[in-house]
Amino acid sequence: MSDSPFVVIDGLHFSRGDKDIFRGVSLNIPRGKITAIMGPSGTGKTTLLKLIGGQLTPDAGRVEIDGQRVHALSRKVLFRLRRRMGMLFQSGALFSDLSVFENVAFPLRVHTDLPEAMVRDLVLMKLEAVGLRGARELMPSELSGGMTRRVALARALALDPELILYDEPFVGQDPISMGVLVQLIKRVNEALGLTAVVVSHDIKETLSIADYVYVIADGQVMAHGTPATLDVDQDPRVSQFVHGEADGPVPFHYPAPDFRHDMLGAGGSR
Amino acid sequence: MIRHIAGLGRRGCELLEAMGRAGLFLAQSAVGVPSREGFYLWLRQMHFVGVLSLAIVMVSGLFIGMVLALQGYTILVDFGAEQALGQMVALSLLRELSPVVAALLFAGRAGSALTAEIGLMKATEQLSSMEMIGVDPLRRVVAPRLWAGFVALPLLTVGFSVVGIYGGYLVGVEWLGVFDGSYWGNMQSSVDFIGDVGNGMVKSLVFALVVTWIAVFQGYDLIPTSEGISRATTRTVVYSSLAVLGLDFVLTAVMFGGLS
Numbered sequence: 001m002s003d004s005p006f007v008v009i010d011g012l013h014f015s016r017g018d019k020d021i022f023r024g025v026s027l028n029i030p031r032g033k034i035t036a037i038m039g040p041s042g043t044g045k046t047t048l049l050k051l052i053g054g055q056l057t058p059d060a061g062r063v064e065i066d067g068q069r070v071h072a073l074s075r076k077v078l079f080r081l082r083r084r085m086g087m088l089f090q091s092g093a094l095f096s097d098l099s100v101f102e103n104v105a106f107p108l109r110v111h112t113d114l115p116e117a118m119v120r121d122l123v124l125m126k127l128e129a130v131g132l133r134g135a136r137e138l139m140p141s142e143l144s145g146g147m148t149r150r151v152a153l154a155r156a157l158a159l160d161p162e163l164i165l166y167d168e169p170f171v172g173q174d175p176i177s178m179g180v181l182v183q184l185i186k187r188v189n190e191a192l193g194l195t196a197v198v199v200s201h202d203i204k205e206t207l208s209i210a211d212y213v214y215v216i217a218d219g220q221v222m223a224h225g226t227p228a229t230l231d232v233d234q235d236p237r238v239s240q241f242v243h244g245e246a247d248g249p250v251p252f253h254y255p256a257p258d259f260r261h262d263m264l265g266a267g268g269s270r
Numbered sequence: 271m272i273r274h275i276a277g278l279g280r281r282g283c284e285l286l287e288a289m290g291r292a293g294l295f296l297a298q299s300a301v302g303v304p305s306r307e308g309f310y311l312w313l314r315q316m317h318f319v320g321v322l323s324l325a326i327v328m329v330s331g332l333f334i335g336m337v338l339a340l341q342g343y344t345i346l347v348d349f350g351a352e353q354a355l356g357q358m359v360a361l362s363l364l365r366e367l368s369p370v371v372a373a374l375l376f377a378g379r380a381g382s383a384l385t386a387e388i389g390l391m392k393a394t395e396q397l398s399s400m401e402m403i404g405v406d407p408l409r410r411v412v413a414p415r416l417w418a419g420f421v422a423l424p425l426l427t428v429g430f431s432v433v434g435i436y437g438g439y440l441v442g443v444e445w446l447g448v449f450d451g452s453y454w455g456n457m458q459s460s461v462d463f464i465g466d467v468g469n470g471m472v473k474s475l476v477f478a479l480v481v482t483w484i485a486v487f488q489g490y491d492l493i494p495t496s497e498g499i500s501r502a503t504t505r506t507v508v509y510s511s512l513a514v515l516g517l518d519f520v521l522t523a524v525m526f527g528g529l530s
Contacts, residue, residue, distance in 0.1 A: 053402055075298075075406070083404035093399035107403045110307075110410075155403075165402075 004067075006031045006163060006195040007052060012061035014044070014051060021047055023219035024061070034189050034196040036210035038203070040241065043216050045199040046090070049165045052197070053087060054078050065163065083111055086156030086164040090171060092148035094140040100127070100151050101136040107158040126154040130184060146177025153184060163195045164188075170202040178205060185209055203242060207231070215241060292487045299408040299486075300416055311414035319380040319415070319482075320422030324429065326379050327372055331430035334371060335437025338362055342438075343446050355448050356457035359438035364461065364470045365526070368431040370518050373477035376423050377510035381485035384415055385506040388489025389499040397490075412486050419482025420475075427474040469525045476517060481510040 007029035014022040021044035029035045037045055050056045052063055054070045063070045068081060094103050104123045108114060114122070127133040130150040140148060149169065156164055166185065170178050186209045189196050200206040207213065207227040214224045215238055223230060223238045230242055239245075256262070302308075338359050346352045388411060391397050397407045435457075442448040461467065485506045492502035 050398075055398060055401060079401075079404045079406055081404075082402055085402065087399065087402040089395045089399055091395050093395035095396055095400075096394065107405075110403070110405050152399075159403075 004031075005029055006066055007197070008062075008064040009048075009052070010062050010064075012048075012051065012063065013059045014047065014056070015059055016047075020219050022058070022061075025216065025219070025221055026061075027214050027221055027224070029195060029197055030212065031195050032193050033211040034185070034198060034209055036198045036200060036206045036213045037216060038199075038201060038206060038213060038241070039216035039222075041201060044219070045201075045216065046167050048216070049087065049167055049197065049199055052165060053082065053085060083107075083159055084162045086159070086161035088149065088152050088156050088164070088166045088169055090168045092140070092145075092152040094143075094148060094152055094155070096140050098140075099136065100132065100138050100140070100143070103140070103151060104155045104158055107155065111159060122158070123154075126157055127151075129157070129188070130154045131180070144177075146173050146180065149173070149177075149181065150184070153181075153188075157188065157192075160192065161194060163197070166196065166198045166200070168200055169198065170200055170205050178202075182209055203244060207242075217241070288491075291491065292483070295408070295412075295487055295490065296416075296483055299412040302409055302413060308409075308414060311410070312417050315414045315418035316422055319376075319384065319418050320425065323376060323379045323422070323426060327375055327426045327430050328433050330371060330375055331368070331433035332437040334367055334430075335359060335363065335434030335439075336441045338367070338434070339438035339441035339446075343442060343448070352442075352446075352448050353452040354456055355438070355442045356453035356455070357460040359442070360435055360457045360461050361466060363431045363434045363438075364466045366470075366518075366522070368427045368434060369470050369473040369477055370514060372427040372430045372474065373423060373481055373514045374511055376419075376426060376478075377481045377485070377507055377514070380419065380422070381481050381506050381510055382503045384419070384482070384485040385489040385492075385503045386499060388412070388415070388486060389492045389494070389502055392490065392492065393494035393496075393499060408490075412490060415486050416482050419485070420478045423478035423481065424471055424474040427471070431470070469521075472525075473518065473521050476521065477514050480513050480517065484510045484513065 005028035009025060009027050009029075012022050012025040013020075025048070027037075037048060039045055047056065051058055052065070052070070054063075054073070057071050065081060065085075068077075070078065070081070073081060094100075095106065098106065101123055104126055105119050108119050108122060112119075124133055124136070127136055130153055132147060132150055132154070135143070135147065135151075140151070143151065169181050169185065173181060182205050185196065185198065188194070189209075198206055198210060207230070210227055212224070213227055213230050215222045215230070217237065223233055223235060225233070230238065233239060233242065339355060342355055342358045343352055346354060346358070388397075391407075391411065397411065400407045400410065439450070439453060443450045443453050488502040488506045488509070492498045
C-alpha cells in the first residue's frame with residue numbers, strides 16, 4: 001500500500017466555457033516525494049491543483065487521493081479529507097482580519113480541542129520553522145510578499161498534512177526569498193516525509209528540488225521524468241520550455257494576421 | 271429573429287440556474303447545527319450589521335415620523351380631524367413605512383458591505399484557502415452573516431417605528447398643538463397588535479431574509495475582480511430594493527387587500 005501513488009489522476013477532462021483546459025491528463029503523484037507540475041502560463045496548472053483539492057469538478061476522469069475518489073465524496077467527507085492536505089496559495093491568502101499568529105493558529109483552533117498553551121507552542125514551532133517567530137504580532141498587510149508566503153506555508157503545515165500543494169511558490173519573489181522558499185520546501189519535505197506537489201514555471205528552482213516532473217501543455221501531459229532525463233529530452237517542445245528559449249514550437253506571437261497587412265491596410269479599425 | 275428568441279431562452283436558462291444556485295446556497299449555509307463558536311461569530315456580525323446600522327435607521331425613522339405628522343396635520347386639519355394624527359402616523363409606520371424604509375436603508379448600509387466583504391474574501395482567495403483548510407466557508411463566513419441580517423433587520427424595524435412615532439409626537443403635539451391625550455388615545459384604540467404590528471413584523475422578516483440572502487449570495491457568486499465586486503455591490507442594492515418594493519405590494523395585497 002505504501003508504494004502505491006498518493007494521488008492518482010486518470011483521464012482528466014476539464015473545460016471552461018468553450019475552452020478545453022485538460023484533454024485526458026493522467027498522472028501519478030508518488031508518496032513522500034516532491035512532484036513538480038510544470039508548463040507555460042495559462043496551461044491550467046492552478047486549475048489542476050483545484051481539481052485535486054476538489055474545489056472544481058472535472059467533466060470526465062477521476063482524481064483519487066489515498067484511494068478515495070475526490071469527486072464522489074459528500075461535502076462533509078471532502079472537508080474531512082482536506083484536513084489531511086495543505087495548500088500554499090500564490091497570493092498566500094492569509095485571513096486579512098487575523099494576525100500572523102492567529103492565521104497559523106486558525107486550523108488548530110477549528111479542528112482540534114487543544115488547550116491554549118499547546119496551540120501557542122505549536123504555532124511558535126511552525127513560525128520558527130519558517131523563520132518568522134518574531135513577526136507573530138504583525139497583521140498580513142504589514143508583511144512583504146515573501147513573508148506572506150512563508151506565513152501561509154506555516155499555516156498550511158499547522159495540522160501536519162500528508163499532502164501539500166504549492167501553487168507557484170516562487171512567482172514574484174526576490175532572489176533571497178526565492179532561495180529561502182526553495183530551501184524551506186525541500187527541508188519540510190525531508191523532515192516530515194510528506195507528499196508534495198509543486199506547480200511552477202520557474203524551471204531552475206523547481207528542477208533543483210523536484211524528484212519527478214510532469215510537463216503539461218495543450219491540455220495534455222507532454223513529457224514526464226526525473227529532472228535529469230527532462231534536461232536531455234529531445235522533443236523540441238520540451239527542450240524549448242526546459243531551456244527557456246523565446247521562440248520555437250511554442251510561438252512567441254499570439255496568433256495574429258500578417259503584420260504588414262495589419263500596418264498598411266484597414267485604416268481606422270483597430 | 272431566431273437569434274433573439276434563442277438569446278431569450280439562454281438568458282431564461284441562466285436565470286433559472288442562478289436561482290437554483292442561490293437556493294442551494296441558502297439551504298447549505300442557513301441550515302445546520304448551531305455551535306458555541308458559531309454563536310460568537312453571529313454575535314460579531316450582529317454588531318456589524320445591526321448595531322452599526324442603528325444610527326442611520328433611527329435618524330431616518332425620526333425624520334420620517336416628523337414629516338408624516340407635518341403632512342398629515344395639514345390635510346387632517348382641513349376636516350377638523352387632527353385628533354386622528356396619532357393613528358395615522360402609527361398605522362403608516364407600522365404597516366408600511368418602517369418595514370420598507372428600514373429594509374431599503376439596511377440594503378444600502380449593511381447589504382452592500384456584506385457583498386463587498388465576502389467578495390473581497392473571494393477575490394483574495396481567502397474563501398478558497400478556508401475550504402482547503404477543511405472549513406466550510408458557507409458555515410463559517412456566510413451563515414453568521416445570514417442569520418445576523420435575519421435577526422437584525424426586524425429589530426431595527428421596531429426601533430424605526432418607535433422613533434418614528436415619537437417624531438410624530440414631537441411635531442404633532444409639541445409643535446402643532448394636537449392634544450396629546452388624543453394622539454396616544456386614538457393610536458391605542460385603532461392599532462391592532464396582530465393585524466398591524468404583527469403583519470408589519472412578518473413583512474420585515476421576509477424583507478430581512480430576502481435582502482440578506484441577496485447580499486451574501488451576490489458576494490459569494492461574483493466574478494473575483496475589482497469590476498466584479500463593484501458590479502455585485504451595485505446589484506445587491508438594486509435587486510434588494512426592487513425585491514423589497516415588489517414583495518411589499520404582494521404582502522400588502524395579501525394582508526390588507528382582502529385577498530387572503
